[in-house]
Amino acid sequence: MKKFLRFISTLLLIAFVVYIYARYVETNLLMVHYINVKDSRISSSDKDLKILQFSDMHISEYFDEKDIKKVAEKINGENPDIVVFTGDLLDEYSSYEGKDNIDGISKILGSIKAPMGKYAIYGNHDYGGGAEYAYKK
Structure with missing residues (x-):
């Protein structure tokens, strides 16, 4: 026993x-990791191209607007040329209690600056349940 x-x-x-x-x-x-990519197929120029990729925010009751603001500030502090978000914005949209504030979340993410564009794809947690709406915003 x-x-x-x-x-x-x-x-x-x-x-x-x-x-x-x-x-x-x-x-x-x-976490921030820096990777330098050199390839003969990429034209060389005087200025380096900075691409910032982030993913898996899993916005939920455990990761809220305050945390999203920190991420957006960190991204803007990196001064990227292009930003790529590779999925899983929301953990479970259908059960997320803060979904009435998607516009606030979209505004924060919209504050990310990338002169050559911002691009996003859905992650496995984003399909179905309405999370697609957050990407459209």
């Missing part, structure tokens, strides 16, 4: 640590 209780206690502790990490640490991580 002692081994069983120790096992259950260990499982509960692991679950608690994973929850704390996912809720409070992961949602505040914003």
Whole structure:
């Protein structure tokens, strides 16, 4: 019985640590990686082309407008020429309680500056349930 209780206690502790990490640490991580691409098919010019790619925002009750503003500010601080968003804007649009504020989210994302354009594709969490509306905004 002692081994069983120790096992259950260990499982509960692991679950608690994973929850704390996912809720409070992961949602505040914003990592930037720089990759230089050189290819003979890309014309050389005096100015480098800066392409910024980001994805998997999974907007939900755990990642809200305050967090989106931080992302937009970070992106604008990088001064990209082109911005590419590669999906999973919302976690579950159909059950997202803040969906009445999609216009506010769109306004924040619309504040991202990219002189050569901003491009986006749907992710697997974006299909169905109405999330397509957020992309159109």
